[in-house]
Structure formats: C-alpha cells, structure tokens
Amino acid sequence: MADESEETTVSIEDVVKSINEEQAIVMGGIDDRACCSFTKHLNLPDDVAAPDEYEEMTCSQCLRRCAFLCLYALSRKEQPWCMAFSTLLSSTQLVNGHVNIEPETKRPKLDGESNEPISSSLTNDCELLRIASDLEIQGFDFKKLQVKDLGLSDDSKVPSVFWSSGWRERLCRCPSCVTLYKHLNVSYLLDPEDTMEYYLDLGEKKAIEMEKEENEALSEALSELPHSVASHIAAGVNYMKETLEEFLKKKHESGCVITEAEIRALFEKLRQDQMFQ
DSSP: OOOTTSOOEEOHHHHHHHHHHHHHHHTOSGGGSSSOOTTTTSSOSSSOOOOSOOSEEEOHHHHHHSTHHHHHHHHTTOTTHHHHHHTTBSSEEEETTEEEEOGGGOSOOOTTOOSOSSOTTSOTTOHHHHHHHHTTOOSOOTTTOOGGGGTBSOGGGOOOEEEOTTTGGGSOOSHHHHHHHHHTTOGGGGOTTSSHHHHHHHHHHHHHHHHHHHHHHHHHHHTTSOHHHHHHHHHHHHHHHHHHHHHHHHHHHHTOOEEHHHHHHHHHHHHHSGGGO
16 A cells, blocks of 8 residues: 555646646647647657747658658758658658659659659649659659658658648649548648647637636626725735746746645745735
8 A cells, every 4th residue: 555644746747738738628629630639749759859940740650641741841841850851761862852862773662653754643733743853753642652662761760840830831732632631631731720820829819718707707706895805815816826837937947846745835835925814
C-alpha cells in the first residue's frame, strides 16, 4: 500500500496538459480530422526542433500517408525539415532545395510504373506536377506516391514539417489534385475554416466570450451586495488570479514540479493576506 503521508506532486507538464485540454475544447472539432490534429501531435516523433515561427505542422506519420506534401516542402525549402530530410536521402542528393537523382538511379520508380514522362492523371496546369518536374521526379501516380519513392532508405525517419505562412494557399487546386485530396481524405486542407489561424482566432473569440460571461456573472452576484463589500470581493478575486498566474509562471520557467504542500502554502498565504481580511 502506498504511503499516504507521501507528498503529492503535480508536474508543470500536468498543468500545461490541462490547459491544452481546455484549449482543445475551445478549438472545436479539430481532433476529428484524419490528418494532424491540435493535440495529438504536440510531442514530435523526431529530433527536429520547431523553428521560432511557423504557421502549422504536419507530423511524420501524416507525411508518410500524404507523401505529396513532401514535394511542396522540398519546393519551398521549408526549414528545418528540408535540411533534416536531406540527411536521410539514400540514392538522391538535395541541392539548392532540389532532389537530384544520381546517374545509377536516374529517377525513383513505382512498381508497375508506366513509361509515360508524366502521370496521365495530371493536367498541364497542375502546380504539383510542375513542382515534381522541377525536382526531376516524373512518372508518378501521386495517389500511390510513398516517401520511400523519394529516395529514403528508411521512411519511418521522415521528419515533421513546419510550414511557413500561407502554405495551404500554395496547394494546387486543379481537378486532378482535388481528386487526390478526396482520395487521401484530406480535402479539408483547402477549407479556409480549417486552418490553425482560423481556429486560434475562433478560440480567442470564445475565450473572450467566456471571460465576459464570467465577469457578468460575478458582477451580477456582487450587485446584490453593499458597494464596499462588493469592491473588496472584486479586488480579492483579481488579486487571487494574478497571484496564481505569477506562481504558475515561475514554476514553468524553473521547470520544477508543483507539490501539494506548495499549493496549500500558496492558499494559506492568500488567506492570511491583508487583501482577504
């Protein structure tokens, strides 16, 4: 039996997880998507550190399922993905953001690939086809394209990609690519209301709305009290919020765990504080 006297601890990760779960609720149904979600891929499956600024992230698992996205990442030289990807190439070299096939492997091929110079399922106005041509990759049916076809000896090590601003707007919208997105169940990539920017804006509005409702509820409750008492309570509530925020911020910066004793001490301090007398 566990020692009941043992001090209970709460890590800052637990606090952050709780906050993220609340944010996920505000974020709506984003976790219902077939590709990367807001919460499911926060712990990156590779050693590539996220850049300081990026619009959205696609994890390695989703890149393996939607390998055509790798072509966009290579074309735009998305960093640090492009650099990390180049170190994993087996029979190819990455030069100035382009995949150059070595002579002995003129170009990667799919099993059963035809001798046609381009995929017959794509039209001449296809942006994805243009990118593939620039990267000297031809003859692919993009519905069957796999990351290993780009020259990786171990496609399980493909890094996550951190997209620069406006990456979804750069996705091709020709009929063939729209069919490709439907086939891979990622048509939502073209939905302007599916972007992280949209959800963050929606979440911010909902957070403001929730705070407004809480303040209105508090104001309604305080309105029934004498003015001096109501003012004192309102000041105390604000003081408690600020104290808690400062406490959590310091703990987060120090990377220390939060113990039950510290929580009790914090509220005991608040109780004894003159603000609450």
